[in-house]
Amino acid sequence: MPAKISNSVPGISAGELDKTKDVYRSLQEKLEYLFDSLAREKINLELQMIEAKKFRLAVDSASDNIVITDAMGTIFYINKATEKNTGFTFDEAVGKNPKELWGGHMPKEYYAEMWNTIKVKKEVFVGQFDNVRKNGEKYIAAVDISSVLDEYGEILFFVSIERDITREMDIERMKDEFVGLASHQLRTPLTGIRWFSELLLRNKYQNLNEEQLNFLEQIKISNQRMIKLVNELLDISHIETGQKFEIKKVDFKVNDVLQEVLTENISLIKTKALNIVNKIPDNLLIFADYVKIRQVLSNLVSNATKYTPETKDVVIGALPDDGKGFTIISVADQGIGIPAPQQSRLFEKFFRADNARIQEPNGTGLGLYIAREIIRAHGGEMWFESEENKGTVFSFSIPIKIN
Amino acid sequence: MRKKILIVEDDVLLVKAISYEFEQENFEVFTAGNGEDGLAMAEQHLPDLILADINMPKMDGLAMLKALRATEWGKDMLVIMLTNYSDEQRVLEALSQKAFYYLVKSDWDLSQIVAKVKEKIGQ
Numbered sequence A: 001m002p003a004k005i006s007n008s009v010p011g012i013s014a015g016e017l018d019k020t021k022d023v024y025r026s027l028q029e030k031l032e033y034l035f036d037s038l039a040r041e042k043i044n045l046e047l048q049m050i051e052a053k054k055f056r057l058a059v060d061s062a063s064d065n066i067v068i069t070d071a072m073g074t075i076f077y078i079n080k081a082t083e084k085n086t087g088f089t090f091d092e093a094v095g096k097n098p099k100e101l102w103g104g105h106m107p108k109e110y111y112a113e114m115w116n117t118i119k120v121k122k123e124v125f126v127g128q129f130d131n132v133r134k135n136g137e138k139y140i141a142a143v144d145i146s147s148v149l150d151e152y153g154e155i156l157f158f159v160s161i162e163r164d165i166t167r168e169m170d171i172e173r174m175k176d177e178f179v180g181l182a183s184h185q186l187r188t189p190l191t192g193i194r195w196f197s198e199l200l201l202r203n204k205y206q207n208l209n210e211e212q213l214n215f216l217e218q219i220k221i222s223n224q225r226m227i228k229l230v231n232e233l234l235d236i237s238h239i240e241t242g243q244k245f246e247i248k249k250v251d252f253k254v255n256d257v258l259q260e261v262l263t264e265n266i267s268l269i270k271t272k273a274l275n276i277v278n279k280i281p282d283n284l285l286i287f288a289d290y291v292k293i294r295q296v297l298s299n300l301v302s303n304a305t306k307y308t309p310e311t312k313d314v315v316i317g318a319l320p321d322d323g324k325g326f327t328i329i330s331v332a333d334q335g336i337g338i339p340a341p342q343q344s345r346l347f348e349k350f351f352r353a354d355n356a357r358i359q360e361p362n363g364t365g366l367g368l369y370i371a372r373e374i375i376r377a378h379g380g381e382m383w384f385e386s387e388e389n390k391g392t393v394f395s396f397s398i399p400i401k402i403n
Numbered sequence B: 001m002r003k004k005i006l007i008v009e010d011d012v013l014l015v016k017a018i019s020y021e022f023e024q025e026n027f028e029v030f031t032a033g034n035g036e037d038g039l040a041m042a043e044q045h046l047p048d049l050i051l052a053d054i055n056m057p058k059m060d061g062l063a064m065l066k067a068l069r070a071t072e073w074g075k076d077m078l079v080i081m082l083t084n085y086s087d088e089q090r091v092l093e094a095l096s097q098k099a100f101y102y103l104v105k106s107d108w109d110l111s112q113i114v115a116k117v118k119e120k121i122g123q
Helices: A014-060 A080-086 A108-120 A166-202 A210-240 A254-264 A266-271 A290-307 A340-345 A354-359 A367-377 B012-024 B035-045 B061-069 B088-096 B110-121
Strands: A065-070 A075-078 A125-132 A138-149 A155-164 A250-253 A275-278 A285-288 A313-319 A326-333 A382-387 A391-399 B004-008 B028-032 B049-053 B078-083 B101-104
Touching: A065 A080, A080 A155, A108 A125, A108 A138, A138 A166, A166 A210, A166 B012, A166 B110, A210 A367, A250 A254, A254 A266, A254 A275, A254 A290, A266 A290, A285 A290, A285 A391, A290 A313, A290 A326, A290 A354, A290 A367, A290 A391, A367 A382, A367 A391, B004 B012, B004 B035, B012 B028, B012 B110, B028 B035, B035 B049, B035 B061, B049 B061, B049 B110, B061 B078, B061 B088, B078 B088, B078 B110, B088 B101, B101 B110
Parallel strands: A275 A313, B004 B028, B004 B049, B049 B078, B078 B101
Antiparallel strands: A065 A075, A065 A155, A125 A138, A138 A155, A250 A285, A313 A326, A326 A391, A382 A391
């Protein structure tokens, strides 16, 4: 506090004294104000320190690896999870580039793409890295790297959040291998059931009565369903283990394969008196894998016949040439359609729309997923337009015969 | 002359069904349970066509096919590979050894297999 000033000082007039008093008073007020603001500032700073400590604590103890580097990629922070996961301590890591520690094991192009994304485009890079711990052990990390920018858009630093997914990947791979193995093993007994029921159904000796034949027919239908499921599971395990479909391309008429598919579905088409309209030009040749395209068309046509009410139309057509060497083939039905909120999920594995599930409880939700993968393996694409209770048009593009 | 078919397959039940079918269709049927026996039977009977499984004990179908192609009498013999695999690598290997066809057993009716064989060698 400023010193008190006496009211009477020898040799100074009262007027002068009053003036000096005023100066001092105003000085005192200013100092008091300054003191208060400093005190407030101090509290503020203390609060900020507490906040910062909380953040630091949160980042320190997060279960994912968090690494912060400067704009050149030099590390200035790693959290505890990173220390534990990679085996490198905070002090060992700071000042180094991740490629001198756990990184640097991916192809050059991969890092180039990463730098381009975070440094040039200043977008988030999402990727997967094969890294190596300090003890030499390999691990797979799912990584998100984002750039933190200042108010002028310049890079301040990069924050990388990594998760060790080695174990998850192992389990995933084991699951796929198991599905593959089990499906192969199932095929032999399924073949036995198929062949022996076929022999019995032929009933050359007429010694089975109608009811017995009907039971046999049921065995055959169940058997066919199981075979289809096993085939679909094998396709999925092929896709999931990253083995691309081996596509054996030949030239063939779309109508040849379509006729086979229509014959396959003839009993349902007849029972429901569906009107099948084939608008595919007879000379339309495509350059594709016959068996796989048959599988795709079989899926689309059997869905269309299944979900279209009696006496309605199913129209199969083609846009012969899209100018890029592809033809677009479509299957249009007047069926139940796909509810709008569920349309975005239609190509998901195991997904089935609610209305389809009610009408046809036995589907697997694998057919369309596989069909689209097959078309993509040909370099084409598959899509649809649908309106509930009106119908759906499925289309796909596929290479035409090159002359 | 009845056409001669050799079936090389290790699953006894499947052999029973398929040989029954071919006998009904008036083929002369020989069977073997592995590639080694299959090769011996092929040399002894010189069949018009061989249906061979891939996955078998002792000698598998692909090894049998390779050995067959190395002989004078078997180098042009007609072979259809029967398989449980849609494993592309094995299929391509079989086709490169001049197996003219392969089929996944569970996807085919017996009558369709017979039709395929008749299409190739008549009756």
